[in-house]
Amino acid sequence: MSFFKDAGHLFRFGFVFVIAFLGFLVLRHFVVPKSFGEYGHYRGASIAEIAAHPIHFAGHDTCETCHADILDTKKSGKHANVNCEACHGPLAAHADDPSIQPAKLDTATLCVRCHAASAAKPKNFPQVDADQHSTGLPCETCHQPHSPAIAAGGAK
Amino acid sequence: MNLDRRHFLIMLPAAAIAWEHVLAGTPETSPNYSMSEHWWGMLIDVPKCIGCGNCVRACQAENDVPDGFFRTWVERYLVTDVNLQNPVVISPDGGKEGFPYAAPEDEGKYFFVPKMCNHCADSPCTQVCPVGATFITPDGVVLVDQKYCLGCAYCVQACPYGCRYIHPEKRVADKCTLCYHRITKGLTTACCEACPTGARQLVDLKNPNDPIHAFLKTHAVQVLKPQMATGAKLFYNELDGSVR
Numbered sequence: 001m002s003f004f005k006d007a008g009h010l011f012r013f014g015f016v017f018v019i020a021f022l023g024f025l026v027l028r029h030f031v032v033p034k035s036f037g038e039y040g041h042y043r044g045a046s047i048a049e050i051a052a053h054p055i056h057f058a059g060h061d062t063c064e065t066c067h068a069d070i071l072d073t074k075k076s077g078k079h080a081n082v083n084c085e086a087c088h089g090p091l092a093a094h095a096d097d098p099s100i101q102p103a104k105l106d107t108a109t110l111c112v113r114c115h116a117a118s119a120a121k122p123k124n125f126p127q128v129d130a131d132q133h134s135t136g137l138p139c140e141t142c143h144q145p146h147s148p149a150i151a152a153g154g155a156k
Numbered sequence: 157m158n159l160d161r162r163h164f165l166i167m168l169p170a171a172a173i174a175w176e177h178v179l180a181g182t183p184e185t186s187p188n189y190s191m192s193e194h195w196w197g198m199l200i201d202v203p204k205c206i207g208c209g210n211c212v213r214a215c216q217a218e219n220d221v222p223d224g225f226f227r228t229w230v231e232r233y234l235v236t237d238v239n240l241q242n243p244v245v246i247s248p249d250g251g252k253e254g255f256p257y258a259a260p261e262d263e264g265k266y267f268f269v270p271k272m273c274n275h276c277a278d279s280p281c282t283q284v285c286p287v288g289a290t291f292i293t294p295d296g297v298v299l300v301d302q303k304y305c306l307g308c309a310y311c312v313q314a315c316p317y318g319c320r321y322i323h324p325e326k327r328v329a330d331k332c333t334l335c336y337h338r339i340t341k342g343l344t345t346a347c348c349e350a351c352p353t354g355a356r357q358l359v360d361l362k363n364p365n366d367p368i369h370a371f372l373k374t375h376a377v378q379v380l381k382p383q384m385a386t387g388a389k390l391f392y393n394e395l396d397g398s399v400r
Contacts, residue, residue, distance in 0.1 A: 033304075042291035046301035047191075053337035056218045057346045086210055086352045090217045113254055114208045114352055120232055120258040120266035121206045125353075 056090035059083075063095070070146055077147030078126075087145065107139040189340045194295040195362040196334055197275060197389030198348075199371065202396075204355035205268040207232055212252040214350030215272075218335060225321045226250040227332040228272035228347055235398050236264035243398045269392070269399055270356060272347070273298060273319040273332035274380060277387030281311035281320060290329065296361075296389065297336050302328045316381050317388075334358075361389070 038044025063084040064071045074080050085091060087110060094100045108130075117127040128134075134141070142150055159167075207230055215221060215228045230251030234244040248255065251268075258266050275298050282290050282298060289305035292298050300311075305328035312320045312329060323330040335345035343349070344358045359368035368391070371377070378395040379388040392399075 036288070039294055040291055041288040043288070043301050043304055046303065047293055047299065047336075049301075049303075050299055050333055050336050051340045053219075053333075055338060055341070055343070057214065057338075057343075057349045059338075059343045059349060081354055082352045083349050085214075086350045090214070090346070113210070114206055116254070116257075118207075118255065118258045118266075119260040119262060120234075120255060120268065122203055125206055 055092050057085050058090075058092040058095035060085070063091070066098070073144070073146040077144075077149060079146060079148060107145060108134075108136065111139040111143075111145070188342070191294040193362060194339075194360050195389075196296045196339060197359045197361055197368070197391060198272075198334070198345075199357040199359050199368055199377075199391045199393065200270055201355045201357070201393045202267060202269060203394050204353045205230070205270055206353055206355075207251060207255045207268040208352065209251045209254050210350040210352060211270060211347035211356060212250045214346040215332075216252070218338075218346035219333070221330075222324055224249075225324070225330070227319075227330070228270065230255075231269045231271060232258075233267050233269060233396065233399065234258075234262065234264050235396060238263075240398060243396075265396075267396060269395070270347075271317065271319070271380075272390065273315075273334070274317055274386065274388035274390040275332075275334055277389065279386055280314040280316060280384075284310045284314040286310065293336075297334045297339075298331070299333055299336060300329045300331055302326060302330070305329050316384050316386065359391070 033043045033045070035044035035046075036042070039047070060083040067084070070084075074082075087105065088102055091102050094102050112128075112130045115126060115128055115130075117129045121127055130136075139145070209230060211228055212226065212230060215226075216223075219227060221227050228250075229247055231245050231247045232251070232255050236244070246255070255268075275292075275296060277292070277296065279292060279298050282292055285291075286308065287304060287306055289301045290298065290311055291301070302323075307322055307327045307329065309322055309329065312322060320329055320331045322328070335343075335347075338345060339358065345356075348356045348358050357368075360366050361368065371393075372391065375393050376395075377391045377393050379391060380395075380399065381388070
């Protein structure tokens, strides 16, 4: 073994290197999250964490399980494809616990959000100048928001 | 089960790996949702948008977005006849409270463009993250792991669409999650739920029955900044050429 005769310093160096490498592996085990690399170069468990965020909008399917009468009214009108929470706001809390009553809506401000006249809106979208059209009266004085045409069956 | 020491030792590493997966927990195990069966995107029908700002308010309510920051916002374009390449673009408070009156006698054409994260298949933001805190999920949603994010804001600079911001309190990157907590439960996103005209529609490109496939074939659909090859999955119908 004359080849290794003067190689003692190499073994010492190799020993230090092996210890350092093992130390790195141990450190890595504790520092890198368990699910890192499960799907890619990121913490796989974070997907489930983000998916567990609370819901605020219940979704129209949930509303319709109880409010089927409103759904029937809406079906015939121009607002058939407008979801409940587009106007009523997020109501998952009410869906979970019906005793939590949603706030009453103010149609004088709510309706004009969509229907205020503006040249920027699509031409075929119904628009009014609220001041001229109703002189500040709430829209529901004449229009039922769930089926807004005034005469039954009449085109608005 | 008869286990001698030899076989026990052989099985030990395999059991350790399996236990790590048990600890991690995966959305795959949530009922009726499999990440491999979806590839999410969104269709934005520009001519249908009325600029009401419902989507912006809905997003803020659903995701606790701080005031002055936006995961989605609406821009109003005015393209004048004399300067087709430089439209006048406004977005007061992200369009949250609607837009100022536009007079019919104004010269040029008006239209609204809702914007949000494009959930790019090859997104620049995930490529620049130095720690692996932002990523695209197997079902095509770009997310931020806020426990892992350092807040270095490389991704905020890298996003060509300006869709990211640093959360003022958490000091980490924040962005649209495509309402991942909703779509994994079979609901649509908050912005789509609140849109009164159907200008926004969540689409699943892996679902062969999704109407998006017929729509893409029969309409003039574009993505934003196609020259950047980001693989954007926000499909704009009838998008004007001046939109950047």
